[in-house]
Amino acid sequence: MTPILILLAALVAAGGALAVAAREPRLAALGTIVALVGSAYVADPLPGSVALGARLAGTVLAGTLLWIALRRAPATLSPRAIGLPGAGAIAVVAFTIGWLAASTLGTALATGSGDGPSAGAVASALAGGSLVPRAALAAAFSLVVVAAAPVILARDLLRMGLGLLLLIAAAGLVRNALGVEAGAPAELALAILVALAGAGVAAVVAAGLLATGDLALRLDHDRATAVRHRPADEAHRRPAR
């Protein structure tokens, strides 16, 4: 099972790179869906079937809404400076760094001693030397790195939205890696959040396409309605009687 989950983690990272760098909108959405679906399963031990089903349902709902919102999308998105190979390279490097960091953390957890609360109880799989949490942390790090630019710079509605969904997936992966005992209600809450976040991204993308016909995020909106500073005596004075 472990090799499959590690491959899945790599697939999640690849999905993240595809989401932020693909030229075709639906290809980018597909990358995000892959990352979201896969992120729920890279865990050791795997959550219960109810939890996994809830996460899958939430992701499918989010993906469907996103897919529908892209009906009117232009055939290609504006090109990114780094392109797909560049994004892939960044994802690979980030995945490697994340893996090494997770290995260091696992070693510290395994060899540490002394008084204090048991960290192993928090991240038992990582401390036990399992490779799955390392892969999960690596994938999380990779998603955060590739999603950072489209979220912070925010020039494209779709890429920004997909980047945000990748950040949510990354947070879920960190939870999986550190073996936080979630339980079905927490997984259900995360599933609802993913579905609502997907709906939010879909709504913004669809509205952007409707309003301007493209996916560019324009922050230089008309602020003529705002009142600019002016001296008080410029206000309408009461006419002298």
Place this chain on the structure above:
Amino acid sequence: MHLLLLLVVGGLGAAVSGWGLARGGRAARWGAVAGGLALLLFLVLVLALDAPAVAERAVVEPGLATQASGGLFDGRLVPTAFLRLTLGLWALDAVLVAFIAWLLGGLAFLRGVLPATLAAMTGGVVVLASADLAIGAAAATASGLAALVAVPPGRGRAMVSVAALELRLTLAVGATVLAVVAVAPLTAALALRGAGAAEAEGSAAAAVTAAGASAMLGLGALAVTLAVGARLGAIPFHVRFSRVADAAAPIDLPLLLAWLAVPVVVVGLAVVDSQIAPVALPFAGDRLIIVAVAFVTLVGASLAAFFQDDLRHATGYLVIADGGLLLLGFAALDPAAWGPARVWLVAMAASKTALAAWSAVAEDRFETRSIPDLRGWLRRSPILAAGLVVTVIATFGFPGWIAFEARGTLARLAVDAPWDMLLILAGFLTLPTYLRLLALGTGPATSKVDRAAPERIVRRRGEGVSLLKETLAVEVEGAVGPEGDGDGSTVPAGFLRMRRPRSRAELSASVAGGRDAVARGRDAVVRGLTRFGAALRRDRTELLAAAVLALAVLAALTSWGALDLAGAAAEPAPTVLGQVGD
């Protein structure tokens, strides 16, 4: 079960009202009615919630809230006194704000605020009842998405960009808090264990591990605080407030600027209080950064509010400045800051709701958002003026009031003397802006103020009937059978149809007549409601001012400490108890 009912009422109300109001026409009217009823039902359910203090419950059930009555999901969601008070106040405010929105712009203004408020309150229920930080963080993020309902992206280009920025803020903050919730227990454990090993064995590697983990934990605290600060609009995240104020309808601002931050602040405080503060590490550098951000926010936003000539922007900066005080609760990194921070959070939300409502009503009344153009407003609007004065009192309070005491406590816990005095003084820097607004109102009236509708109810001759009489008159008129029995009598038609039919033909006629009677009755109710609404709209100027005053009085009661808000705010959250229990 009670909690489940709250979630169902809030969720269904949001969905139905959002759907109906977005469709327009008759669906919009029914959507508004459904939303209003859901809001009222939500209020009643919250106030009737059986929520003993969490501490009391812990004494009875040391295994905690897991067995508590009214809990959901094996005690992962439990009702608390703080939940009851906070959501009760939020619902009361929401009822008044929805009333103001309807008077200001009819169904068009309700389209955003009504479903968004219901959705956010539903998320708020989960956040405040959550015994699991991950559930709380996810719910806080989801309730933040209600901003997209209040600022629907489908209303033009400017709205798209504002909605996109709100989406980015909400999801980025949510992802940050979720990640810190997962990482903090591990780093806390590593820091404590490493420090213990370094002290016992003198191991350099353990000391390095402890230092690294400690730094990570400090960064976690900083990340949560900055995420909450971004939601509150703290400097340097303040630019968003101006964009929102420009794009949204003014009556959406109480929700967008004040209440939507409540869930995420509650979760942020719970993360710091349950996972980071108990470690009792100094975190001097991180605390210094948080205090610096809070101080710059307090001073910068107060100055910006004073020099702003745009009423909406000034309101936004006043909200930001008060939010700066909340950051001091994070800077303290002390469980003692838990209670005062939550007190200030609720008091701030209530007082800023009143302020934003005042601003919306003033803008509508005088048809300007330019502050210089409002000169003389106070003379023409005594009730509105009373609303602003009470809002100022609610904002600052008096010695002995819980909001006033919370200011001082937060400053003292964040920094040592004498620097705490500087923070306390910075917290009062918004006072000149309020005084400016009041002083401006006493000057000679501008032409805009001059031509504004008077605040008093003025009835023309023949209109001197009460609202109730008008409504009843319409209902009776609609229920009277115009055909009667052919003798011109005015016996209600429904009564006539209750006679026993004599033949088949008469039976079918009777059924058809019954349908007619029902239709007439329904029309009568609709006409009655319409005329009732028209009568309310006729007196809208005075009613709007009275609603603002009511919001301000609610805020003042909160600031004073009615219903033992301080006690409820100081009780441990279910999340904190859950951690202890584990």
